[in-house]
Amino acid sequence: MRQALTLLRGELRLSFRHGTDTLGAVLFFLLAGALFPLAIGPAPETLGRIAPGIVWVCALLAALLPLDRLFGADFEDGTLDQLLLSGLPAGAIAGVKAAAHWLVTGLPLLAVATPLAIMLRMPLDALPALLSGLLPGTIVLSLLGTMGAAIVLGARRGGVLLPLLVLPLAVPVLIFGVAAADAASFALSPRPHLLLLTALLAAALPLCLIGAGAALRRAAE
Amino acid sequence: MLLQAEGLAVFRSERLVFRDVSFDVPEGGALLLVGPNGAGKSTLLRLLAGLGRAAAGRVLWRGQDALADRSLHARRLAYLGHQDALKPALTVGETVRAAAALGGRPGSGGTALEALGLAPLADLPVRMLSAGQRRRLALARLLCAPTALWLLDEPTLGLDTASVARLGAMLARHRAAGGAAIIATHLPVPLPGAATLTLGA
Numbered sequence: 001m002r003q004a005l006t007l008l009r010g011e012l013r014l015s016f017r018h019g020t021d022t023l024g025a026v027l028f029f030l031l032a033g034a035l036f037p038l039a040i041g042p043a044p045e046t047l048g049r050i051a052p053g054i055v056w057v058c059a060l061l062a063a064l065l066p067l068d069r070l071f072g073a074d075f076e077d078g079t080l081d082q083l084l085l086s087g088l089p090a091g092a093i094a095g096v097k098a099a100a101h102w103l104v105t106g107l108p109l110l111a112v113a114t115p116l117a118i119m120l121r122m123p124l125d126a127l128p129a130l131l132s133g134l135l136p137g138t139i140v141l142s143l144l145g146t147m148g149a150a151i152v153l154g155a156r157r158g159g160v161l162l163p164l165l166v167l168p169l170a171v172p173v174l175i176f177g178v179a180a181a182d183a184a185s186f187a188l189s190p191r192p193h194l195l196l197l198t199a200l201l202a203a204a205l206p207l208c209l210i211g212a213g214a215a216l217r218r219a220a221e
Numbered sequence: 222m223l224l225q226a227e228g229l230a231v232f233r234s235e236r237l238v239f240r241d242v243s244f245d246v247p248e249g250g251a252l253l254l255v256g257p258n259g260a261g262k263s264t265l266l267r268l269l270a271g272l273g274r275a276a277a278g279r280v281l282w283r284g285q286d287a288l289a290d291r292s293l294h295a296r297r298l299a300y301l302g303h304q305d306a307l308k309p310a311l312t313v314g315e316t317v318r319a320a321a322a323l324g325g326r327p328g329s330g331g332t333a334l335e336a337l338g339l340a341p342l343a344d345l346p347v348r349m350l351s352a353g354q355r356r357r358l359a360l361a362r363l364l365c366a367p368t369a370l371w372l373l374d375e376p377t378l379g380l381d382t383a384s385v386a387r388l389g390a391m392l393a394r395h396r397a398a399g400g401a402a403i404i405a406t407h408l409p410v411p412l413p414g415a416a417t418l419t420l421g422a
Binding site: 006007010079081084217 | 272293302
């Protein structure tokens with residue numbers, strides 16, 4: 001555990017040194033969201049109706065952006081070998097990477113989701129449901145992304161393969177996340193959808209880390 | 222006997238890299254791996270580190286199967302591959318401090334830098350280092366964890382004569398403390414009394 005925290009601190013320090021990569025995902029999220037009013041017109045009723053969907057799709061795509069460098073740099077410069085020889089199980093290394101990805105991508109997305117949603121005229125009553133859906137949702141996205149990034153490691157054109165692998169797996173997260181916010185904007189309870197999202201998180205946590213760990217071992221061979 | 226290899230064989234995709242490789246390394250012992258390019262020296266080192274997979278044979282650590290628990294085995298060894306595994310954005314000091322914190326020997330970073338003559342460069346970012354200095358920094362990381370077995374792949378690559386002598390002193394201290402080293406190399410390494418294993422012969 002102490003080793004994992006040390007590793008996480010190192011990962012975060014590196015992320016802050018490469019600040020543009022981190023900021024890039026958040027800016028992409030805001031810009032992509034801002035394109036919708038330009039493309040479909042600023043009518044509040046239309047925008048407000050589809051705002052949860054826009055926020056979720058943009059969050060999903062923005063979370064994908066930094067994934068191909070998640071293990072890519074470590075794989076190329078030999079750091080991955082050293083990580084695998086740090087004495088931590090490969091699954092724990094994947095867990096540290098997923099946590100770092102969530103802290104530098106998922107958490108900032110969560111923070112800027114509110115201004116984006118307000119800009120898109122989403123009903124304010126639905127905002128808590130949107131955010132409480134994004135919280136487990138972005139963690140699941142980080143876990144799925146970490147697994148995907150580990151699996152495509154060493155593949156030619158892994159960056160192209162990665163979204164093809166991760167996006168279909170992320171569909172349930174998208175469905176329940178948007179459904180929670182939609183339910184709240186129609187004054188229904190978002191609770192069942194949020195519970196399902198949390199269940200997805202509970203399933204993804206062990207499965208994705210085991211998968212990612214095995215893929216990392218495989219990539220090192 | 223610290224480390225024993227029995228009848229190791231490795232395939233890389235369809236090609237047999239080597240087979241029937243057996244050797245013993247006692248405590249304080251050293252083994253030089255020599256052989257032409259492509260003979261499997263690096264592959265053997267990665268296999269011993271638990272990064273590769275053997276098609277046949279086994280590796281024993283004090284008589285027990287070493288690779289049954291790879292995380293446990295990883296704590297016994299330090300591995301230096303072809304690549305230096307350094308992050309250009311970190312400084313020299315940060316690199317060894319991080320390695321020392323991870324290796325469970327906090328505070329060893331300063332001594333590690335001094336052992337390789339890198340102490341004056343501690344505040345420099347890694348991207349400013351020359352190839353030889355980077356190699357020395359990668360070697361300094363060996364001293365940041367209490368490991369019994371060093372697996373080094375061409376450790377003297379790019380080093381000047383003074384640094385090779387420092388590496389020699391490091392290896393001598395490591396062996397005097399009961400540690401062992403297995404080194405793949407084409408260049409002479411100061412390693413008195415080392416056994417030699419020729420691959421691809």
